[in-house]
Amino acid sequence: MSTRYLKKDNVILVGVAKNGSQTMKQIGLNNKGFEIILEGEKDIDFYDSSLLILFPIRNHTEKALSEMLEVALDGVNLGKQFRPRYDYFNNDVMKHFVENILFNENWKGCKVRFFDLTKLSTHIPKYLGWDIEIPHSNAAKDEPKKQILRKKMKNNVQLIIPEINRTFFNGIKKSKYWINL
Numbered sequence: 001m002s003t004r005y006l007k008k009d010n011v012i013l014v015g016v017a018k019n020g021s022q023t024m025k026q027i028g029l030n031n032k033g034f035e036i037i038l039e040g041e042k043d044i045d046f047y048d049s050s051l052l053i054l055f056p057i058r059n060h061t062e063k064a065l066s067e068m069l070e071v072a073l074d075g076v077n078l079g080k081q082f083r084p085r086y087d088y089f090n091n092d093v094m095k096h097f098v099e100n101i102l103f104n105e106n107w108k109g110c111k112v113r114f115f116d117l118t119k120l121s122t123h124i125p126k127y128l129g130w131d132i133e134i135p136h137s138n139a140a141k142d143e144p145k146k147q148i149l150r151k152k153m154k155n156n157v158q159l160i161i162p163e164i165n166r167t168f169f170n171g172i173k174k175s176k177y178w179i180n181l
Contacts, residue, residue, distance in 0.1 A: 003039040003091040011128060012044065013120075014055040014093050017086040018066045020117055023135060031132045039091055044110075046096050051110035053093055054124070054179075056117035057172070060165040068157065069150050078153070083160045088169075102177075113179045114172050123181035 006013040006024040015024030028036035045051060058066075064084040072078055088094055093112065101107045115124070121134035172178055 003093075005037040005039065005044070005093075007035045007037060008033050008130070010048075010050045010052060012051065012053045012093075013124070014053065014091070016088060016091055018063050018070070018084075019058045019086075019088070020056045020120060023120060026135045027132065030135070044092060044096075046100070047109040049108055049110065053110055053112045055088075055093060055112065055114045056120050057088070057114050057169055058117040060161055060169060061159065064159045064161050065150065065154065068153060068159065069146055072149060072153055073146070078157050080156075081158045081160050087162070087165065097177075112177060114169075114177055115179045115181055119181040127179075127181055 002017070002021070004015040004021050004024040006015065006028050013020075013024055013027075015021035025036060028034040044053070063086070064082070067084045067086055068078065068082045071082070089098070097112045101109070101112055124130075125132050125134060
C-alpha cells in the first residue's frame with residue numbers, strides 16, 4: 001500500500017495506508033476534475049501559498065487494529081503481539097510538514113491541515129464546496145467476518161504502537177494545523 005494524493009484545483013487530500021488511501025482512489029475514479037497521484041510520481045510544490053493540503057487522521061489504535069485485521073485476514077499468524085508497519089510519517093507531506101512547517105512561524109508556503117478521518121465523507125465536500133459524494137469503503141464495520149475477527153484479535157493480541165503516534169497527534173489536535181469539521 002502506498003500513499004495517494006488526490007488533487008483538484010489547489011487542494012490535495014492525502015491518503016496513506018489504512019487511512020483513506022482507497023477512498024482517495026475511489027473519489028478520483030468516480031468524479032471528474034480529480035487527479036490521483038501516487039507518491040513519487042509527481043513533486044508537490046510545498047512553496048505554493050495557494051495550495052491547501054488536507055490530511056485525514058485516524059485514531060492511532062484504530063489504524064493499528066485495521067492493519068492487524070488485514071494481516072490476519074491474509075492468513076498470517078500474529079502471535080501474542082502485533083507491531084504495525086504503517087504510520088503517518090513515511091510520506092512526502094508529513095516529512096515536509098515536520099521538517100519545514102511545524103516549527104516555522106514564518107512559513108509562507110502551502111497550508112497543511114489535519115482533520116478527523118471520520119469526517120472525510122460527510123464534512124469535507126461541504127468544507128471545500130465540492131458537489132461530490134465520497135464513498136466510505138473498505139470499513140471493518142461493514143463486514144461481519146471482519147467484525148468477528150476484530151473482537152477476537154483485540155482481546156488476544158497486544159498492539160505495540162510507538163508512543164510518538166499518540167503524542168504527536170494529540171498535539172496536532174490542539175494546534176492551529178487541526179480543523180474541526
